Amino acid sequence: MMQDVTVGVSAVGISALAVGAGLLEATVRTATPLAYAALGESVSERAGVINIGLEGSIIAGALSATIAAGAIGVGGGFAAGAVAGLLVAALFALFAVGLRADQIITGTAITLFALGLTGTVYRTVYGAGGVALTTPTAATHALPVLSSLPLIGRAFFAQPLVTYVLYFVAPLLAWWMQRTHAGLALRAVGEYPEAAIAAGISPRRTQLLAVLFAGAMAGLAGATLVLAQAGTFVEGMSAGRGFIAIAIVVLGRWRPLGVAAAALLFGAATSLQTLFQSMGWTGIPYQLFLAVPYLLTLVVLAVTGKRGHRAVV
Template identity: 80%
Template sequence: MLPMLDAMPEVIGAVAPAVTALAIGTGFLEATVRTATPLALAAMGECVSERAGVINIGLEGSIIAGALGATVAAAAVGVGGGFVVGALAGLVVAAVFALFTVGLRADQIITGTAITMFALGLTGTVYRTVFGASGVALSTPTSGVVPIPGLSQLPLIGPAFFSQPVITYVVMLLAPLLAWWMQRTQSGLALRAIGEYPEAAVAAGIAPRRYQLLAVLFAGAMAGLAGATLVLAQAGTFVEGMSAGRGFIAIAIVVLGRWRPLCVAAAALVFGAANSLQLLFQSMGWSGVPYQLFLSLPYVLTLLVLAGASGRTAAPAALGKRD
């Protein structure tokens, strides 16, 4: 018995690093999925819009509008109502974008940029008007974690994929559903035809503007859900400018995912991992390394993706064209 007791410290010393590594890996993967959820929502909506030939640079505006709408609504009608109002707020911003780009055939880049700047300024003004200088603090109700029995107990992947808020499960179901819709349904094929060969689509009796309008509105609603997720499933509060470039990152994710919903969802995990990695690096407390360098990781990755994808990915042929 005594030799066994003498060997216990060595056994514990050998097991402890493995347990610590597993805990760190589980936490990192869980944070990756959580961070990727709003990015995947916005990116899948943008994927549908770009497949119809419309690049929605105003996606950032829909995200911040959805975040503020969810904050106001959740305080009045609860978390479920917050998600609904967040999606509607994002849809309203997208409707303004669609009015100019789909209806009046205005330049998509210029219009989207203007709408994003307007939405960022408007949400800040409304926020200060409704909640005052002190803000909403941490009083916003949030969506709790809903573990899936059995699956959530799996090591490493269980807490990451099967112990998340309901909105994360929505993303997991939506990605394959959108992929099937684009590949197997008449309306999905019509949408893709508009983004590739609009003249052929018109000759086949397809109304491009109607499809483009619906695609842009869908993208706006998804971006609004992404903003609502930031507030109701993550931060628990609203902060001015909290979209923090996620709309532009979502556009980069669409490029990395090659305009395919399943690949887009996977690409969102890559960007989620980059964001979680910078948090991990900051928690390590590396002396001498400015924390701003870690904060820049997701944005550096965005630039690298856009630079590396130049000339290597087949974007929809009619993407961004007004005629």
């Protein structure tokens, strides 16, 4: 009898460990596109520009990656996604940076324009049937030894190459912001523009480059969403990720490593809603589970906004 109980407890423990490992693996994969978009946006916001049009760059990157991957392969898909995101950001920069138009209104218009344009192009290229599941996807590469670690092994070390690149991008960006003259110039433009001008730094040039970088990163996020996560394109599949990325930047306190950690938190929220739906809780509408990441976004913005208000007062 005691042996049966021991075996049962062991089985439960192994099952819980497997669920935890699977959840963590899904969290990392889901967080990757969010982290790319948020890291780019952190650079833009450090320069004093809030790119509300980030959503437009993400969806443009997703569609461009889908089309290019089908024509020239996965690598070309990632490159096309980054370029598409950059072009959308360039349109935003033309008005918000060049003509000093209102950033919120401009970003909203850019997002709506990109969502409409991608829907039109998608239907023109693929017709009513859509792309289905014919898009090539990035292969998973398990790192020897590290991928065998319990719980965290497959989550962090059995991922597509684009995820491994992110492991280097976040700390490199943190070092660049804090330790280089260009990073100091970026922060000066966002925090003390008069001092930046006195030092011979061009605020508009710096902001333009920052917005373009953020757009390319958001386009890469859209490409990652298609080629390393969903495996296909669906109209409107960005699903508010651009706005979530902005909330992630706030939660990460505009610091790249904090932003990467915050992206994991939002990735976990998205993965949890999928887990909750799979549990078959028929008494609860599934729409409530879908709302988890967006509710978290509202909570983050409310809490950080309240803290910011107290600090000002």
